[in-house]
Amino acid sequence: MSFSRRALLKASVASTALGGLGAPLVARAQAAEFAYKFANNLPDSHPLNARAKEMSDAIRSESQGRFDLQIFPNNQLGSDTDMLSQIRSGGVEFFTLSGLILATLVPAASINGIGFAFADYPTVWKAMDGDLGAYVRGQITKANLVVMDKIWDNGFRQTTSSTRPINTPEDFKGFKIRVPVSPLWTSMFKAFDASPASINFSEVYSALQTRIVEGQENPLALISTAKLYEVQKYCSLTNHMWDGFWFLANRRAWEKLPEDLRTIVAKNINAAALKERGDTEKLNATVREELTGKGLVFNAPVAAPFREKLRSAGFYAEWKGKYGDQAWELLEKSVGKLS
Ligand code: X2X
Numbered sequence: 001m002s003f004s005r006r007a008l009l010k011a012s013v014a015s016t017a018l019g020g021l022g023a024p025l026v027a028r029a030q031a032a033e034f035a036y037k038f039a040n041n042l043p044d045s046h047p048l049n050a051r052a053k054e055m056s057d058a059i060r061s062e063s064q065g066r067f068d069l070q071i072f073p074n075n076q077l078g079s080d081t082d083m084l085s086q087i088r089s090g091g092v093e094f095f096t097l098s099g100l101i102l103a104t105l106v107p108a109a110s111i112n113g114i115g116f117a118f119a120d121y122p123t124v125w126k127a128m129d130g131d132l133g134a135y136v137r138g139q140i141t142k143a144n145l146v147v148m149d150k151i152w153d154n155g156f157r158q159t160t161s162s163t164r165p166i167n168t169p170e171d172f173k174g175f176k177i178r179v180p181v182s183p184l185w186t187s188m189f190k191a192f193d194a195s196p197a198s199i200n201f202s203e204v205y206s207a208l209q210t211r212i213v214e215g216q217e218n219p220l221a222l223i224s225t226a227k228l229y230e231v232q233k234y235c236s237l238t239n240h241m242w243d244g245f246w247f248l249a250n251r252r253a254w255e256k257l258p259e260d261l262r263t264i265v266a267k268n269i270n271a272a273a274l275k276e277r278g279d280t281e282k283l284n285a286t287v288r289e290e291l292t293g294k295g296l297v298f299n300a301p302v303a304a305p306f307r308e309k310l311r312s313a314g315f316y317a318e319w320k321g322k323y324g325d326q327a328w329e330l331l332e333k334s335v336g337k338l339s
Helices: 003-017 027-031 047-062 080-089 107-113 121-128 131-142 183-191 201-209 220-225 251-256 259-286 288-293 304-312 315-323 325-335
Strands: 034-039 067-072 094-098 145-147 152-156 158-161 176-179 195-198 215-218 234-236 242-250 297-299
Touching (some): 067 259, 080 094, 107 121, 107 183, 107 242, 107 315, 107 325, 121 131, 121 242, 131 325, 145 251, 152 259, 158 220, 176 201, 183 195, 183 315, 201 215, 220 259, 242 251, 259 288, 288 297, 315 325
Parallel strands (some): 176 195, 176 215
Antiparallel strands (some): 094 242, 145 242, 158 215, 158 234
């Protein structure tokens, strides 16, 4: 690094320390050869964004200021549906998206969300870091997006409601539930005889607050960080699916990067994913007490009748047909027989 650049960076750090007063605000932007945007739908306080910040700092320093990864959390740049089109056109360079939503473009990407497929985290990571994940990444690549190796954790999803707890599959009957924009989600809650409405996460808090829907489902880490407990009363630990975020890149933007920068960026993103998995799993396991303190009333239904309801509604048979034998076998190899 040249003397003058170092001096400029120092000045910039000093100005930040002084609360941003003073001048050389542009040092960082000027230093970076590449400034890429990373958009996501999660609150700032979610582990994904905490680890993303750390990762962005590590990338900046390892690349000696050549690469600046700018994080836009909380749907600041638009809903998941908007961002999926932006990542394809290059309007954003990076985006984390649930595989289930990505399935609107890459049908195979929802396969990890099949109801009650995964029993626990070790099984999830073995599959997603193994053959099943490799298969899905292959399909994503065919759709002309770049995907990092390691999927990030959202978690096992639980059902919240402003009207009633869910104890048995019958409690889902007629239940007005928000689901993310994804055919698998709609299909699954229809199989429960619920009344699912596809709504992007950016609109969920207000949809619950205004009671357009009675309930929603998400991992506890997100029910906590997105403050959904403020507009929900019950939380039923249905554990009905595991959901994770693929870290996607726009292909043209990715290929514009010189090889050495690609290596630095990918290595740090994948390392951050592993740390985020640890944080999120821990938060999902420990935040219940805090949520109880905020007024959420918990119950823990037995899973078997829910799974049986999906089976008898033909859910597993239908999705096996949609994914095809190869993908289904990879899933069953990881989780055991499903239908
Ligand atoms: O939209 C949701 O519920 C969320 C945030 O969990 C996903 O991204 C699937």
